Amino acid sequence: MSKVYGVGIKVSVVLVALLTSAWPAAAQSQAPTALAAPTGDAQRGKVVFETTLRCFACHGYDGQTGSPRLVPMARSEDIFLAYVRKPATQGMPSFAAVSEQQLRDAYAYIRSIPQAAPAPDSVPLIKGILDRRTKAK
């Protein structure tokens, strides 16, 4: 919910537009299995993600319902840290003032989140919508 739409909407649209184009493309270029294991603590990272830094505000509680999606995370830990400290996009906040340990913990938590996206055709509601849209004239 945005109180000041003129700012809120604009910024959130920029966030969505810029981050969607900038991050996932890079993220998806690497398979998660090729990444080294995280060094941080996923349990502490959950607190950072949900409470301290509130990453969920943009990315969703599970890192998947917002934009851009963080799960599956395909960036290495070092690239992740470099990015969040000095983002390449205007919409993404800089987390340069956050401790390295907190960022490593957040990364570990993101890596621990299971992907929760069933195949669309396996969900009757989504399949029904797809069928209706396919038949729409």
Add this chain to the structure above:
Amino acid sequence: MADSIDRRDFFKGAALGAAGLVVTAEKAADAVAAPAAPPVTLPTDPHVHDLAYAQAQSTVTTPPTRVTTQGRPASDFMVDVLKKIGFEYAAINPGSTFQGLHESLINYGKNTAPELLTCLHEEAAVAMAHGYAKAAGKPMLVAVHGTVGLLHSSMALFQAWADRVPVVLIVGHHRNPSGVINRPHSAQDMGLLVRSFVKFDDEATNLERFAEAAMRAYKIAMTPPMGPVVLTVAAELQESMVTNEPRIPELVVPAPPQGESAAVREAARLLVASENPLIQIAKLGRTPKAWDLLIELAETLQAPVDTLGYSSWQKFPSWHPLYGTGGRGYTPDVTLGLEVTDMSAQARAARASNRKTISISAEHLFQGSNIHDYGRYADVDLAIAADAEATLPSLIEEVRRQITPARKSAIEARGQRVAAAHKAGQLDGIREAKYGWDASPVSVPRLIAELGDQIAKDDWAIVSGHQFTGDWQRRLLNHDKPYRYNGDCGGFGIGYDTPASVGGALAHKKNGRLSVAIVGDGDLNYSPGVLWTAAHHKIPLLFIVHNNRAYHAEVMIIQRMCGVRGRGNENAHIGNVIADPDPNYAQLAKAYGMYSEGPIEHPKDLAGAYQRALAKVRAGEPALIDVVSQPR
């Protein structure tokens, strides 16, 4: 009041009864012994209803309304004027500055056409009128108290202004105020308080002028570009008596202007010759006719239709093959804007790359504004100052006339490419609903998809805006009728959705449509009292609270600002979060007498809750489901 009771006799009795009530105990014996008060001698001056006369009377005599039992109150005449205009409803929050009109509406006017809607805040009253006007195609009357009521109304008047939506508001005041309460409710220039964002305001100083000003106000509100209007009516005038009754003029709303024929011909020439035309719309769709006309134009040209997001009324079917921007790589060489408030960005981009822009809009007739919503100067190639809806028939005819067989085949080929690209993109967009499908809190697409499943066999209408549900609504629900979606607030200020949805639902009630509003928790908290209005007036409407427990866009904004200044991000939630304690909106609705369920945190619980709530709505009641949701 029963028809068999003579109104004047009733007034006599009521006044005598009221006189008895105000007699003090000490004077009771005298009062009983005193002879009945002589009948009031009504003024016979033909200008008795003039404000100056009323003022003079009020300074030298006891206000006549306190004992008036005979004659015709001026506010009864006002009701006749309002009835002639044809208002179905009047949304009010009561106040003494329009007590005369209020009494006339409920007794003389028998509380029908207009029927009073009791609102618990003036902003809610005007926002209800805003939503109603877009769904009904005509204004609702609003009546508010002098200064205080108008100031409470001001935000919603601003939204109606920015959304180009007609609202007719009457505000009372005292021309000759006395006492510490009345004086602050009066103003030298009442309209000044909101003049920056109303299209017209006037003060009626006598009944003849009231009749003309009311007709004029309605006419101006409904003439494109439409907008809210304010009519100030002094309490002294309302409570004066009619002698020589003025004639009530006919309501004449002018036909909206059509585009000049040569300019329309040139627009058609550019569009027919274009390889990649694009149609953009915003405040198009004063009437349902625009829906069919736009489809006809788009299909004749096989041109994609871009509905331009949040500020648009979005009057084009969302699953139509031409709904969209043409697909990846489609670069428009001619962009036609229909009632697009600000085309400056399109015009600048087009001029930089030798492309063309056309604007057909009543916006070109705007006289000026203190608000910058009209945008930057747009140096389009062809500007037609006209109502786009009224111009569409001649534009379509001209386009048809100019299409040669050779162009026709090129146009058809384009249409096939565009339709294929749109379909693929829209199916991909629907598939994205899978992310977080079983997540708790509930994802926005799940919230909408479950709703769509439950209302698939209803004639439904979404009466809230969609800023905070993104474009999921149009992705997952087929907006195949002009009333499926009622547009957003216009002015990008929060607090519109909840009350405007009640107004929209009221308009749909008589057509038997099932109204649904998806409102944010932030929005609901601005005027929750409108839930009571919906319950009290039995306005069927399903509220779904998209309860993400924060102003989440602002969380992101402050996070970004924290990052820019390098001072840590852990405080970004302060001032933005609506939690601890977590408001319970289902309990709030229950307190206002509305059926409700929630908070619902797991998507598996949605279907049952919707089912039970929709049963109430289909039976004619409002209901509310509080869904704890993902931020966006």
